Amino acid sequence: MASSNSLMDSLFQRSLEDLIKGLRLGESTFVSKSLDEIRREIKLTDPSTKSVALQKLSYLAALHGVDMAWAAFHAVEVVSSSRFAHKRIGYHAIAQSFSDQTPVLLLITNQLRKDLSSSNEHEVSLALECLARIGTDDLARDLTSEVFTLLGSSKALVRKKAIGVVLRVFDKYPDAVKVCFKRLVENLESSDPQILSAVVGVFCELTSKDPRSYLPLAPEFYKILVDSRNNWVLIKILKIFAKLASIEPRLAKKVADPVCEHMRKNNVGKSLLFECIRTVFSSLSDQETALKLAVAKIKEFLVDDDPNLKYLGLHALSIVAPKHLWAVLENKEAVVKAMSDEDPNVKLEALHLLMAMVNEDNVTEISRILMNYALKSDPLFCNEIIGSILVACSRNSYEIIVDFDWYLSLLGEMARVPHCQRGKEIEHQLVDIGTRVKDARLELVRVSRALLIDPALLGNQFLHHILSAAAWASGEYVEFSKSPYEIAEALLQPCTCLLPPSIRAIYIHSAFKVLVFSVGAYFSAQEPTSSLLAQESTSSGSSVVNGFTYDSISSLVSMIELGLCSLSGTIDVEVQERTKNVLGFIGMIKHEIAEKPTSQDSETEAHRAMAFMEDVFSEELGPVSSTAQEKVPLPKGLELTENLEDLQEICREVLEPVAESNSSSFHTSDKVSFSVAKLTIRDQEEASSSLPPPPESASLLAEHRKRHGLYYLSSQKSDNHNDGDGNDNNTSNEYPPANEISVDSFKPKKKISKPRPVVVKLDEGDDPKTKPDASSSNDEPLSRAIQTALMGKGKGKESVKDNHDINVDTENIGQSSRREKKKKKNGERSSKRSSRRRRDQEASVTKPVEVPDLLL
């Protein structure tokens, strides 16, 4: 600080140039030194010094991240100077640093108003720019009238900027529509191309937020589409029509012709051409000629050398792919070539297009090609490929897969790809297929065995999920495996210590299942006397001989015991508990494993325990839909009163509500969620669908309803429920036990070759319920205001065109009580129309927007 106190510095202010030069010299403390200087200078009264200081500060703030919010008040001071240069600096600083929270925002309202009404067009434009950048609700409201005047200004420059500002004003203060909208629309007919482009730009933004309100303006837009030669304007108009045509199909027909005209021109700019193509693909795809022309033009894009055009061509194709796959198929070679392009964007687009082309016949071929690509690519793209294959194949319950054996081996292959990071998804699919497709279980076990045996895979943390799925599958469907001993050995190999405890627990549990299966088979094979048992042993479910000799079973048991001994002291509770369970079980039955049957007494404790465990694991676990829990009906007689609520409060820590089951957990269907609050809400729904509740609970229900009526559905709906199961989407309120699903909902597909295995479908489909699009409630007042404005002028639109000149003259009418003036102008036009107009203005806002007859 001492060094800056020289006479030179205190007498002469550093100009901006000096500041910049100083910065470039690279003194590290220069910024803080200058900041101190600026703080001093800016408080002085001389306006020139102030403004230069402000300018320096703006520079520092813009490019060096210095905070300049503290100078807000000074900026206001500078702006009030009469010199244009100062004003400019001041407005620039304001536009840069003011935000909605700036406390001195109110102070500039008046200044803005003065400048907006100034006769100097440059001052006006400065103020407009500033308003555009920082406009808040208050500012917009206060300055609407000024903006309105400027919308009709004779100076094109000012008008243009005012139009640009209108967008922001509308956004912040929707009531401004009543005042300004008419002028805005009048500007649509302006002959000055600059004004036109500004207006069209504003409408483009407005339309993308809420297309329906601007439908009545379609004729004006159409005129511009046909007449204009300016590319920028045309591009914006096309965007507007894309939005409008998607909600109003009749427009599409009318607009298709001019669009085709534009596309056919010889030297049309690529940007315009692309916009035409994009419009056709997204909104006019039902128009034959337009579509064919667009597809022809897209071919040119795809073969161009310029990577930009190639990318855009692919992008456009992906827009049209869902509805018109033939367009994509025509360009198959270009797409495949693009897969090997260097640019990741291009590759990604090509990949998406390729996946769109996948169907039953070519899925194997395409997957093979893609896996080859994946092995050669960088990790990011490799995972993209794997991810998209997984998504495409699992869509709609594996719709396109005919050969599940091949698909399972593909999943196994994916696990071995070095960069694979999609472990969770693969795990999910493995388990999913296991539970849903009975015929594929043999292959699943084979694939799982291959994965489990390999010790190298255990080290890769991305694969842990896949391994856990493999372990689970091996345990659950152990009856299909050729050698349970091998499986158990793989599950307990020493390298499994690399696994996280949760997955280890799954491994141990699967080993348990293998043990139970093997010992059970051994015990039942030991008793050849009983014919029933003999039947059991032959139909033990596998196609391979389960030759369990004494040696093999005792070695299995001892191997498992050995493998688990070391784990009984682990820190992790889950692993330890399961280990101890298995070891305890082994201890119980070990001495019963003898060379020959000891006695006819098959009722030994061990046998009983064995039978018990077999039972546990014999019930097939079915897939559970994510919404299944909601459908569980309440058991009859379960009383839900306020008493229970108190109980919940008291015992909150003890009675944790059971989590809802999701599709990857394996509860049996009998569990009822204990969460009382949820039950009280569901109560009405379920109770009304089952038999009428007994009278005493009816009164309790009524009482409950009085207290919590807010959460109940309307009684009309419950009547519908009571009327019977007229449900249209085939979902009954009773959730059927898991075993019955496969009977109801299988889809046989007969093919010439091997028939497609049965895939069990869930009641409601697999995709999680998508939330409905949240409509933006902010735009509500704006849309309503615009609709009112358009309603009011709807009938008199022709007269608007005739009396455009009159309007221009009457702009000089004073600014107060605009509404009366507007009404008065309307009345001036024609007395015939005035009565109709008054009627229209009283018409309700919710009347559907009419498309003018010009277009029909």
Added chain:
Amino acid sequence: MIRFILLQNRQGKTRLAKYYVPLEESEKHKVEYEVHRMVVNRDSKFTNFVEFRTHKVIYRRYAGLFFSLCVDITDNELAYLECIHLFVEILDHFFSNVCELDLVFNFHKVYLILDEFILAGELQETSKRAIIERMSELEKLD
């Protein structure tokens, strides 16, 4: 709609930053850093459009400066490429063979030009001649 315009050199220093959406200071820094990293790593043979968060960045490199424009997903990329080129042409005309130093020392003038060119995130003037005329008028006032 244009969300922001950035002019950055290859080392990552921002020469010009104009935001048309409200952003905190720290967010602005983060954005500038991310855009620079993204744009500097791309080969010149790649496309000029990249996806950035939920928007698109359209960029082009002129000598040592990257001109980046962040727009909505639905906007026409080629048109904005033209827009960048127009801006560069205007700068070139105004400063007579513009170089990076010109932009550094005359940053307020560059902002002026930009304000004439783009208002509230929308392109408002597409004629080079008109903007040059206006700028000379403004110069006279100074």
